[in-house]
Structure formats: structure tokens, C-alpha cells
């Protein structure tokens with residue numbers, strides 16, 4: 001079915017749409033014996049029997065998606081100048097044209113477009129796509145309807161110049177924030193978390209995945225800290241892909257967050273988490289509602305713990321065991337639940353997890369020269385842990401909001417969560433019964449919430465000095481000034 005007549009194209013399009021939407025249309029499709037093709041005719045025209053076209057056939061036009069936010073922002077200049085230029089990403093040989101202003105990742109090829117209110121507008125040279133907005137006060141709003149800043153509805157039509165032919169395009173407006181959308185919901189599920197700030201420290205597989213999930217939840221502000229660059233060996237696990245190799249992970253994840261929520265504020269800090277930088281990191285943590293820590297070393301986790309407890313900021317720590325046979329998540333509510341230092345003191349074996357978030361770890365552990373069986377699916381085994389981290393962070397962010405998810409605060413009351421992907425030989429979990437046989441014994445692929453008391457003598461969240469003095473029969477108030485610990489010796 002092909003015709004280069006724009007009016008015929010538009011009529012065929014209308015007829016296809018009404019077929020697809022199962023509503024009566026103003027046009028119908030008939031077979032024109034003389035021209036030996038399908039043509040659209042107005043309803044009521046005497047014609048041979050209408051063709052039986054299925055809904056799938058209606059998807060015959062390339063799709064053009066435009067940013068509502070951009071158009072609102074450019075409305076004044078559009079009215080003043082009569083048109084506004086814009087750039088489109090051209091995907092799949094032009095089958096999908098997407099307003100470049102919608103996201104951060106452009107297609108390999110682009111198309112120059114202009115938008116105007118004048119159907120007779122002469123498009124500038126080099127411009128291949130034209131979008132015409134026409135007032136449509138009486139019409140039924142649909143995906144091609146734009147509501148102007150003064151709330152006047154406009155209907156958009158568009159065409160692309162292809163040689164001597166003008167091809168009609170399907171137009172659709174995309175909103176980011178759901179409350180701004182006139183008809184359909186926006187990109188995000190909700191905006192209740194747009195004023196919340198999450199600091200993510202460690203943007204490997206787990207931290208990166210958690211960051212993107214929180215962006216999908218509508219979290220509005222992200223601060224990302226990680227000094228690593230994306231390496232080729234990371235790509236099979238990390239959300240970043242092969243075309244991003246060499247970039248700092250914070251920048252890769254920033255762009256992926258903005259792909260999910262273009263309105264998010266994201267600041268990226270490619271710095272090491274160590275005592276030399278603790279002043280800067282402390283300042284960033286002070287801005288957080290929740291800190292998510294997915295770093296791969298104990299010293300960095302203990303530094304983050306110390307800074308979060310001092311700042312009174314809730315932190316969620318996630319880590320995978322070696323070769324991701326399992327993992328654990330610890331949520332620290334300062335001075336209410338055990339901190340990471342308490343955890344290390346109480347559970348030294350469990351705390352000494354070996355993680356897989358760096359290329360060096362992965363090569364040394366997952367695919368080492370040691371005789372270990374080949375284990376595909378490392379990413380699959382990290383994701384349950386990353387999901388739990390994101391879920392616990394989400395619940396903390398929602399605690400002061402009206403949300404049906406808050407019923408879960410009861411279920412997620414424990415500070416420490418354990419997950420096993422497999423009963424790894426040589427571990428204390430090797431004797432766990434098979435998943436299929438167990439009724440009430442512990443098995444793989446289930447979360448276990450575990451109570452963990454605070455350590456009253458904890459050097460971070462407890463009264464370490466009083467406990468120490470007590471052990472030696474001293475009165476802490478009578479001691480001379482003690483040197484302040486930098487934590488470097490921990």
C-alpha cells in the first residue's frame with residue numbers, strides 16, 4: 001500500500017486508526033480497481049466492499065515523539081518567531097524519530113525538524129521533518145494533543161520529506177512528570193519522591209542497578225561517588241554497555257538515571273572513598289535522605305558508616321559473597337539500630353565478604369586460574385541483593401510520605417538481611433536442604449531478616465570510651481584529653 005499524496009496518506013491513516021481503536025471513523029478503506037491499490041474514501045461514498053484490515057496493519061507510519069516540557073519552554077519563541085527548530089534522533093532507519101531533548105543518549109543519525117502553527121509554513125533548507133500544531137478545542141484529546149501554557153489544546157500533525165515525497169508521521173507527546181500529562185500518565189510512576197536525595201557510594205553492578213531502580217521510583221536528586229572507570233570486564237554485569245567503556249562509572253550511571261528521569265538532579269563525583277577525601281564525602285552525605293553504599297572494601301564501608309552515623313543519616317549497605325553465592329544487606333538507622341562497625345564486631349566472618357564489584361575481583365575470583373567451575377549468571381545473582389538494597393532505601397524515603405508501601409515497614413523491621421543463591425560447598429550453607437523439599441527449613445532464594453543488637457561499646461555508635469575506661473576502673477570524666485581517632489587504624 002503506497003501513495004505519495006499526503007491527503008490520501010492522512011485519510012488512510014485516519015481509517016487505520018479507527019480500525020485499530022475499534023471506533024467508527026470518517027473514512028474507510030476500499031480497493032480501487034482502476035488504480036490497483038487501496039485508497040481511503042469518505043464515509044458514505046459509494047464504493048466496492050470495504051476491505052477487512054486488521055489492527056496490526058494500522059502501524060504503518062513512523063512514530064515521532066516530542067517533549068511536552070520542551071514545547072512549553074519554547075512556546076513564547078514559537079509564537080514570536082512563527083516556528084521553532086528542534087533536533088530528532090532517528091532510530092531504525094527513520095522508523096522512530098525521538099525529540100533529542102527527551103533524553104541524553106542520541107541516535108547515531110539525527111534529523112532536523114521545525115515546529116510551527118502555520119500549515120503553509122515554508123520549512124528552512126536542510127529541515128526534513130515538519131510539525132504543524134492546529135488549535136483543536138472541540139476535539140477529543142489523544143496522544144497527539146498538546147495543551148499550551150494557556151491550556152488551549154492543539155493537535156499535532158507531522159510529515160517527513162523523503163525525496164519528492166512527504167510521508168505522514170504518527171505524533172505522540174511525552175511528559176516526564178505524571179501530573180503535567182493531559183491524558184496519559186507520564187514517564188515516571190509518581191512524583192512523591194522528587195524532593196528526596198539519595199547518595200550512592202560505589203556504582204558497580206549492585207550500586208548501579210539500585211541507582212537506576214530508584215530513578216524509576218521517581219527519586220529527584222542523586223549524588224554519585226565512585227572513582228572507578230567502566231572496564232570491558234564489567235560490561236556483562238554492569239548496567240553500562242560496551243560503548244561506555246572507559247568512562248567513569250558515576251557518569252555512565254548519571255546518564256542512565258537521566259534516561260529514566262530527565263528531570264532528576266544528578267551530581268557525579270569520581271573520587272576515592274578514603275580518609276583523604278572524608279571532608280568532601282562528609283559534606284555530600286550531609287545532603288542525603290538515605291545513603292546507599294555498595295563499595296567493595298571493608299575500610300570504605302567503615303568510613304561511610306562512621307560519616308553516616310556522625311551525620312545521623314540512614315545508610316543501606318549491600319554486598320555479594322564471593323562468586324555471588326549469596327549476599328547480605330545491612331540497614332543502619334544511626335543510634336537506633338546496629339551500625340556497620342557493630343556488625344563487623346559481632347559477625348566478623350559474615351562481614352568479611354569478598355565482593356565482585358571490580359574487574360580485578362571478578363577476574364581473580366569468578367574466572368580465576370583456580371580450578372572453579374564455570375558460573376554464568378553472576379549478574380543474575382547480584383541483582384536480588386541490589387533489588388533489596390533499593391527496596392530498603394525506598395522504604396526509608398517513603399517513611400514520612402503517605403504510601404501504601406508503608407505497610408512493609410513491619411516486614412522490613414530487621415536491620416540485617418541474608419540471601420543465598422546456592423548452597424556453596426565449603427560454607428556453612430552447604431547442608432541446606434533443596435528448595436523443592438524444604439517446608440520450614442532455611443533454603444536458597446529466600447530473604448532472611450535477622451536481628452542484630454547494637455554494640456554498647458561500639459567505637460562509632462556506642463560509648464566506647466566509657467566502656468574502655470570501665471574496663472580499667474577509670475572515670476572517663478577525669479581522664480586527660482585523649483587523641484581523637486582518625487579511624488585509619490580501624
Ligand SMILES: [Zn+2]
Pocket residue numbers: 338339340341342343454455458459460461462
Ligand atoms: Zn555501632
